[in-house]
Amino acid sequence: MVEAHATTAFDVTVELACFGVGGQVYGVDVLQIREIVRWQTVTPLPKAPALIEGVIDLRGDIVPVIDLGVALGGERVEDTIDARIAVLDVDEMVFGLRVEVAVDVISAQASAIEEPPALATQAGYEAVRAVVRREGDAPVMVLSLEHLLESVYRSAREEGA
Template identity: 60%
Template sequence: MEETAEKTLELDDGRVNLACFLLAGNTYAIEVAHLREVVHCQAVTPLPKAPALIEGVIDLRGAVVPVVDLGRVLGGEPVKQDERARIAVVQVDGLVLGMRVEAATHVASVETGRLEEPPALATHSGYDAVRALLRQPDGAPILVLSMDHVLEAVYRSALPGGESGP
């Protein structure tokens, strides 16, 4: 996998901890090292003239946190708003961001050798938000996201004529 500013954070025993969540029936994951906390969804205050992917902000114990709908960031449908929906609060390079997801499911500690490269078609098309795949026991993939590329998509949406996903 291509090395970016985002480092793969391995434990001493060659393992990585992944926080898993659902979006549109698929399981996604981010490295636990980027996750600050997961909170119940709350009212988001819209920001005038905010970038296309920024829904608004929430007050999280006195801190103002911008929130994005991760479904939209990844170019899909907006997250279903129900009792299972959560906001995953992440921190990357000092930036704190809330990502709305359909449900937080579990944390997995996996051997790094089990992580597979994303399909060549995905990386050659410029879609590099998925940095690795992890097979579940039933064969279904868990898509491990690159937080650098998720943030890049949010930043691009702030540009004139900005895009709506990675």
């Protein structure tokens, strides 16, 4: 969910943390990010929903990890020096999102946020809820984490059936 930080209609700014996966740039509202950690050993979780890669030990907290590449219907994120795990907190639901690279944090004006193009609503892109166009730079796809979680639950149900 993209939350506005200011209340007046003309001065709405959203801070987005940007991650690269599969040549695209994805943005997540910084308010939903707890921290970003380096790659670490992910312990596979047997019988878990397909989208759950496994769990990591985050200073004593056992946190499940979702591979953003797989979640968007693409390739798995490779273990490179740039790879990161973004630890997210969506309504007290804590999980990690594995990404190829953490790019930067941008401030987007409300006027720059658009509805996603028709293409983005196709398979694998349901989790994209908006697009921020930038001059001379790749557009940022704003992720709906709620939607992402929804697909985790769905994959769990399909397996259970």
